[in-house]
Amino acid sequence: MKSENLRAWLLVLPVVILVAFNAVIPLMAVVNYSVQETFGNNEFFFEGVKWFREVMTSQRFRDALSRQVIFTSMILLIEVPLGVIIALAMPHRGWGVSVCLVLMAMPLLIPWNVVGAIWNIFALPDIGLLGHSLNKLGWDYNYTRQPIAAWFTLVAMDVWHWTSLVVLLCYAALTAIPDAYYQAARIDGASRWAVFRRIQLPKMKRVLIIAVLLRFMDSFMIYTEAVVLTGGGPGNATTLLSIDLVKIALGQFDLGPAAAMSLIYFLIILLLSWIFYAVMTRDEQE
Amino acid sequence: MTRFKWLVPTFYIVFLMLPIYWLLCMSFKTTNEILGSFTLWPERFTFDNYRRILTDPTWYGGYINSLIYVVLNTIISVLAALPAAYAFSRYRFAGDKHLFFWLLTNRMAPSAVFALPFFQLYSAIGLFDTHIAVAIAHCLFNVPLAVWILEGFMSGVPRELDETAFIDGYSFGRFFVRIFVPTIAAGIGVAAFFCFMFSWVELLLAKTLTSVDAKPIAATMTRTASTSGYELGLLAAAGSLTMIPGAVVIYFVRNYIAKGFALGRV
16 A cells, blocks of 8 residues: 555656646745735735735725626526537537537637637628628627627627537537437437436536536636737726736736735635536535 | 527537638738728738748747647646556545645636746746746646546556556556557547647747747737737738647547547546
8 A cells, every 4th residue: 555655646746746836836926925015126025914805895806806707607608508509419420520520629729819819800890790790780889999899799709719618528428328328218209308308418417517617717717818809998898807917917016916816816716616516516426 | 300400500610610711811811901991802812911921030930939839838748647647547545636636726727817926937947938938837737637638548448457467577667658558549649639729729828938039929919919000911811820730630639529528537
C-alpha cells in the first residue's frame, strides 16, 4: 500500500508541479494584494478585509454581477435545450454525420477575439449582413447605441459560438444507446415523448451535467468575445464581471479592489459549480 | 414529423455559416467596396488583403508564433497528463479525490483574475515574451482537461492488460511506452485535439505574456484594428486565416471529437 502511494504520487508529480506553478503562485499574489493598500514605489500597507467590504457593498460590483447572472441564465436557458433538440434531430449514419460534425465544430475552433470580430462585422448596422437585414426588416437596429440591440447581439454570438459544444456532447451520448432499447420501446408502443423521457434523457444525463457545468463556467468567465464586440457598452449596458474586473485592474491599476473582486468572483464560480453538481447528481446517490 | 427532422440541423448549420460567409466575403472585397455600399458578394474580387498578410512578417510571424506555442503546449500537456491519468485510473492513493477536484477547479478560474499575477510571475523568472511562457501558462487549464479525458479512456482499458504484461516481465516504463500508450492512442488524439483547441482560441493570457517576439496572431489583429485605421478587409482576411488550423484538425479527428468529454468521469 505504501509503495503504491509513492508510485502514484511520483506519476502525478509533473502535473502537480505544472499546475501548482501556474495556479498557486498567482493565486497567492492575488490574496496578497487583496489585503493591502499601495501608493506605488512597491510600498504596501496591510488593510485587512477593507477591499472585500468595499467590493461587496459597491453598487458597481452588484450591477456587474446581476448583468452577469442574467447573461449566464439566458445562455443556459437557450443553449442547453437547443443543443438537445439539434442533437436529437441529427442523422445517425451516412455522409450527413461527418458533414454535420465538421461544420458544427467550426465555431469552437475560432480564436475568441476573431469570434468577436466576426460578429462585429456581421452585425454592423449599415454594412453588416445581419444589421443591414434587420434594418431593412423594419427594426431600427444599432448595437453600438441601443442596450437591447447590444444584448441581443451578445447572446446571439454566444449561442452561435457554443451551442455546438452541447450538441456534440449530447450526440456522443445518444449514439452510445444500443438499438435494442429503441426496439423494446417500439414493441411496447411507447410514444416519442416516452422514448425521450425514459430512454434518451437518462442516457444523456451524465454528459448534460458536463455540458451545463462547462457552459456555466465559461459563460460566467466570458471576456474576449464580449470586449471585442461591444467593449462593455453602450455605456455600461454589457459590462459583465470580467470586463469590469479588467477595467479596474489594468485600466485604473487599483490592485487591492481588483484582487478582492477576483477572489469573490472565483469563489462565486466555485460555489455555483458545486451547487449545480450536487443538485444534478443528487438522484444518483439516493 | 420525423420526415422534416433534417430541417433542424440544416437551419442550425445555415445559422452557423452565415457569419463565416460574411467574414470570407469581406476578406475578398476592397476597402472602398466595404465602406462604400452594401453588397452581398464581392463585386470587385481581390486577393490584396491576403497578399499583404502573407508578405508582411509582422502578420505571418503572428501565425508562426501562435502555432509554435500551441504545439508546445499540446506536447507538454499530453506528456505530463499521461502518467497522472494512469495514476488516477489505476491506483487508490492518499488524497486522490481531492487532487482531482483541485485540478478541475483550475478550469474554473477566470483568466482575467490571473492576467496581472501571470505577467509579474513570468517577468520575474525571465520568460516574458517567449513561446515557452505561453505554452506553460496554458497548461493551467489544458493539463486538468487532458488528465480528465485521458483518465476516462484509460479506465476503459481492463486492468488484466497491465497485470499480464508485468507477469511477462515487462518493466513499468517499457510496458507503458510499448503497450499501454498504443492501446489508448485514440484517447491521446482526443486529448491533444482539445489542448490544441483551447490553446489556439485563448487570447487574454497569450497577449498578457508577450510583447514582440512571441506575439500571437490574434493580438496582431487587435493592434491593427486600433492603429492603422479601420481596415476591415485586412482584418477579415486575417480572421479567415485563423480558421484554417482548426478546420484541418477537426477534419482529422471528426470521428473522435464527440467522444472526448463523454468518456471522462465527472
